[in-house]
Amino acid sequence: MSRRRVTLADVAKIAGVSPTTASLVLSGRGRELRISQDVEQRVLKAAAESQYRPNIVSVGLRTGTTRTIGFISDTIATSRLAGDMIKGALEAARERGFMLFIGETEGDPELERLLLQAMHDRQVDGIIFASMYTRTIKVPKGLAATPAVLLNALPKQPSPLPSVIPDEIEAGRIAARALLDAGYREGIHLIGAGPARRNVPAGGSVAAVERLIGIREVLAEAGVKPASGHVCVDWQPEYGLAATRALLRNERPKALICFNDRIALGAYQALDDYGLKVPADVSVVSFDDHPIAAWMRPQLTTVALPHYELGRKAVDVLFTEIGRDREDDGEEGEVHRVPMPIRLRESIAPPGA
Amino acid sequence: MSRRRVTLADVAKIAGVSPTTASLVLSGRGRELRISQDVEQRVLKAAAESQYRPNIVSVGLRTGTTRTIGFISDTIATSRLAGDMIKGALEAARERGFMLFIGETEGDPELERLLLQAMHDRQVDGIIFASMYTRTIKVPKGLAATPAVLLNALPKQPSPLPSVIPDEIEAGRIAARALLDAGYREGIHLIGAGPARRNVPAGGSVAAVERLIGIREVLAEAGVKPASGHVCVDWQPEYGLAATRALLRNERPKALICFNDRIALGAYQALDDYGLKVPADVSVVSFDDHPIAAWMRPQLTTVALPHYELGRKAVDVLFTEIGRDREDDGEEGEVHRVPMPIRLRESIAPPGA
DNA sequence: CAGGTTTGCTAAATCGGATTAGCAGTGCGA
DNA sequence: TCGCACTGCTAATCCGATTTAGCAAACCTG
Numbered sequence: 034m035s036r037r038r039v040t041l042a043d044v045a046k047i048a049g050v051s052p053t054t055a056s057l058v059l060s061g062r063g064r065e066l067r068i069s070q071d072v073e074q075r076v077l078k079a080a081a082e083s084q085y086r087p088n089i090v091s092v093g094l095r096t097g098t099t100r101t102i103g104f105i106s107d108t109i110a111t112s113r114l115a116g117d118m119i120k121g122a123l124e125a126a127r128e129r130g131f132m133l134f135i136g137e138t139e140g141d142p143e144l145e146r147l148l149l150q151a152m153h154d155r156q157v158d159g160i161i162f163a164s165m166y167t168r169t170i171k172v173p174k175g176l177a178a179t180p181a182v183l184l185n186a187l188p189k190q191p192s193p194l195p196s197v198i199p200d201e202i203e204a205g206r207i208a209a210r211a212l213l214d215a216g217y218r219e220g221i222h223l224i225g226a227g228p229a230r231r232n233v234p235a236g237g238s239v240a241a242v243e244r245l246i247g248i249r250e251v252l253a254e255a256g257v258k259p260a261s262g263h264v265c266v267d268w269q270p271e272y273g274l275a276a277t278r279a280l281l282r283n284e285r286p287k288a289l290i291c292f293n294d295r296i297a298l299g300a301y302q303a304l305d306d307y308g309l310k311v312p313a314d315v316s317v318v319s320f321d322d323h324p325i326a327a328w329m330r331p332q333l334t335t336v337a338l339p340h341y342e343l344g345r346k347a348v349d350v351l352f353t354e355i356g357r358d359r360e361d362d363g364e365e366g367e368v369h370r371v372p373m374p375i376r377l378r379e380s381i382a383p384p385g386a
Numbered sequence: 387m388s389r390r391r392v393t394l395a396d397v398a399k400i401a402g403v404s405p406t407t408a409s410l411v412l413s414g415r416g417r418e419l420r421i422s423q424d425v426e427q428r429v430l431k432a433a434a435e436s437q438y439r440p441n442i443v444s445v446g447l448r449t450g451t452t453r454t455i456g457f458i459s460d461t462i463a464t465s466r467l468a469g470d471m472i473k474g475a476l477e478a479a480r481e482r483g484f485m486l487f488i489g490e491t492e493g494d495p496e497l498e499r500l501l502l503q504a505m506h507d508r509q510v511d512g513i514i515f516a517s518m519y520t521r522t523i524k525v526p527k528g529l530a531a532t533p534a535v536l537l538n539a540l541p542k543q544p545s546p547l548p549s550v551i552p553d554e555i556e557a558g559r560i561a562a563r564a565l566l567d568a569g570y571r572e573g574i575h576l577i578g579a580g581p582a583r584r585n586v587p588a589g590g591s592v593a594a595v596e597r598l599i600g601i602r603e604v605l606a607e608a609g610v611k612p613a614s615g616h617v618c619v620d621w622q623p624e625y626g627l628a629a630t631r632a633l634l635r636n637e638r639p640k641a642l643i644c645f646n647d648r649i650a651l652g653a654y655q656a657l658d659d660y661g662l663k664v665p666a667d668v669s670v671v672s673f674d675d676h677p678i679a680a681w682m683r684p685q686l687t688t689v690a691l692p693h694y695e696l697g698r699k700a701v702d703v704l705f706t707e708i709g710r711d712r713e714d715d716g717e718e719g720e721v722h723r724v725p726m727p728i729r730l731r732e733s734i735a736p737p738g739a
Numbered sequence: 740c741a742g743g744t745t746t747g748c749t750a751a752a753t754c755g756g757a758t759t760a761g762c763a764g765t766g767c768g769a
Numbered sequence: 770t771c772g773c774a775c776t777g778c779t780a781a782t783c784c785g786a787t788t789t790a791g792c793a794a795a796c797c798t799g
Contacts (some may be wrong), residue, residue, distance in 0.1 A: 038752095040755055040756080041755065041756055041757095042755075042756090050778080050779085051778070051779045051780080052755090052756080052777060052779090053757090053758085053781095054777090054779070056758085057757095057758095057778090060757075066777085066778090067775090067776060067777055067778085068777070068778075069777065069778090071777080072777085086506075086507055087507070087755085087756070088447075088505065088507065088509065088754090088755055088756070089507045089508050089509075090443055090446040090447050090508065090509045090756095091447050091755035091756045091757090091784090092753070092755080092756060092757075093443040093784095094443050094444050094447050094754085094756080094758095094783095094784050094785065095757050095783070095784050096756090096757065096758095096784085097784080099443060099508075101487075101508070115469060115670075116469055118647070119488070120490060123488065123489070123490055124490075127489075127501075129767095130504075132487050132489070132504055132505070132508060133487065133488055133489075134485050134486065134487060135472070135475070135476065135486055135488050136480075136485070136486075137473060137476055137477075148480075150439065151485055152485070153439075154439055154440070154441065154442045155442050155452075155485060156441065156443045174752095211434075259450060270681050280636060295681075298681060325678060325681070326677070328623050328648075328651060391785095393784095393785060393786080394785065394786060394787095395785075395786090403748080403749085404748070404749045404750080405749090405785090405786080405787095405788085406748075406749055406751095406788085407747090407748060407752080409786070409788085410787095410788095413787080419747085420745085420746055420747055420748085421747070422747065422748090423747075425748080440785085440786070441784090441786070442786095443784090443785080443786095444754090444784070444785035444786040444787090445785080445786055445787075446754090447753095447754050447755065447785080447786075448753070448754050448785080448786050448787050448788085449786085449788095452755080486740070556754085640770085648759090
């Protein structure tokens with residue numbers, strides 16, 4: 034049934050030429066090295082008819098390039114979002130004929146080391162080092178041995194590695210603008226972080242800090258102050274529920290900016306408990322575009338994390354790194370920000386609508 | 387900065403022996419081939435001190451084994467669940483020193499062919515061919531060229547490939563038993579499929595068919611008939627909502643068996659519309675253990691898809707395939723069923739509680 | 740003490756390509 | 770007719786390991 038793979042030597046034999054010639058023709062260097070049309074055609078024909086495919090392992094040994102990149106992340110299973118990031122990377126890689134190794138560290142530095150080693154042992158051409166939520170990370174030693182890109186992460190210490198992250202500041206601006214555009218000038222409350230810059234949950238989440246900056250900037254420009262802000266220690270529904278309930282005990286908000294969709298889910302529940310309708314009584318805008326955002330009723334308007342695009346972009350940046358001469362010191366440690374698009378759905382309405 | 391990798395030749399030189407000897411010692415065949423203790427120690431020391439690591443690409447060329455397996459699926463991004471499957475496979479593979487290539491076909495046969503090719507070009511030791519929801523698939527030609535396993539999928543035509551799937555029939559039994567155990571004997575309605583065996587959505591979903599079989603079996607044993615069944619064309623919240631509303635127009639159900647959690651989400655909304663409380667007025671049990679199941683209020687009792695375990699099991703089975711001699715014709719096309727555990731939460735209460 | 744065995748190690752081939760150096764054969768000018 | 774350039778192809782080496790075949794020295798054994 035199964036037979037040996039066709040090798041270059043087989044093709045050469047069929048075409049009646051040396052393996053050298055066959056290699057030359059198939060690598061497209063035939064013209065340059067003066068192989069005759071006749072021979073070229075014979076080789077091409079032999080290769081096609083025998084369904085020859087070069088053994089990438091062999092090529093890898095000789096040339097040191099395996100057409101493979103490593104994708105290391107802290108967790109892939111935590112959120113569905115991660116999948117889109119991998120998917121974007123996967124497709125961008127495939128378009129260039131590259132495959133992806135994936136690995137998960139669970140945040141364990143030892144595992145991190147092992148995985149990097151395993152990938153280097155397999156001679157990957159480059160590595161994408163990803164975090165599943167945007168944050169600052171300690172760049173592991175040995176990551177710089179091959180071209181590498183930080184995805185959804187920024188280096189804690191200055192580093193020559195480029196990074197690709199969502200443009201969270203602009204996302205904050207967009208969310209705030211959505212409420213301003215709807216006509217809100219007061220009664221805007223923040224659930225998840227704020228109201229002041231320093232009011233962010235611990236843990237180095239970039240999202241909290243940057244979303245808040247963008248929100249505050251746009252509101253300030255319009256002469257608006259957030260009516261209140263509520264830090265959620267963990268951005269889960271139950272914390273959003275608790276924070277919103279606390280708020281509702283004292284106030285009747287006009288609009289909520291929830292720092293992510295899970296918080297918004299909790300906020301919806303709290304508003305429902307108090308008999309308040311979204312968006313008639315309270316408008317809500319959020320971040321992430323988690324799948325539940327489209328399932329919630331009314332559907333949630335949210336500024337989307339562009340996971341798919343992040344994955345693609347990381348591959349693009351990695352390829353420019355691979356293409357770059359070692360030691361050519363172009364722009365180092367460049368940060369690429371990927372725009373976050375707003376998904377306009379049903380949770381914002383003009384005040385008093 | 388970066389230096390060449392340490393090779394076996396380097397180690398041999400440091401230890402003052404031939405590469406052959408070094409290879410023998412490091413592959414553990416030193417004893418067998420009568421290498422002296424002294425030389426063995428010298429080689430081991432040299433390897434350790436120089437931090438030698440074998441180049442897997444080279445080994446791959448020589449031995450044809452790359453310590454790598456390919457994981458091909460139709461989609462990875464569709465559901466968070468997929469992540470757990472990959473995670474399980476990843477961990478099981480890592481435990482054996484294997485890495486995973488991943489690829490996505492989007493259900494496109496041409497892409498499927500290309501990916502398979504790309505993996506063979508890279509000399510993978512085996513392939514896991516996965517579907518993101520359990521169904522029957524056409525086994526692609528060329529999959530059998532290396533050891534392979536079907537994950538979450540059954541072959542449409544008889545095939546020698548083993549498969550690993552969740553035990554959906556038993557899951558159906560478990561769900562039905564949960565309601566019987568709570569004391570229900572009537573007013574049990576099915577949302578998503580049923581009531582008769584043939585009432586399943588089109589598309590070859592194994593889940594619908596098998597869950598229904600298990601449910602009907604257990605109910606029948608207890609002398610209970612489902613009060614009604616409602617096929618949902620697509621198992622999304624809006625269909626669950628519509629089906630449950632339709633049901634509520636005519637009846638007051640005691641308990642619902644929803645065929646998955648997204649349908650249950652819709653059912654919750656419909657019950658809420660009619661002012662019915664879960665579980666006081668209506669108990670609900672469901673399948674999948676999608677993340678939203680724990681976020682819904684009250685939290686949903688559901689029979690979990692064991693994605694993580696499925697991934698692990700697939701790797702286990704793949705390794706026995708790899709270990710098997712070609713043509714030893716053991717049990718062929720064996721189907722491995724992974725148990726689905728029930729997550730008891732808040733959506734079931736005794737009748738009239 | 741010749742002949743056989745055992746011990747302990749190494750030379751060389753191999754995997755499947757890429758690449759460098761170079762070798763015949765032809766044509767052309769002087 | 771010799772020398773040189775050019776054309777068109779190939780031999781040989783290399784990448785980094787594994788593996789087979791075998792060699793030299795020491796050790797019996799009768």
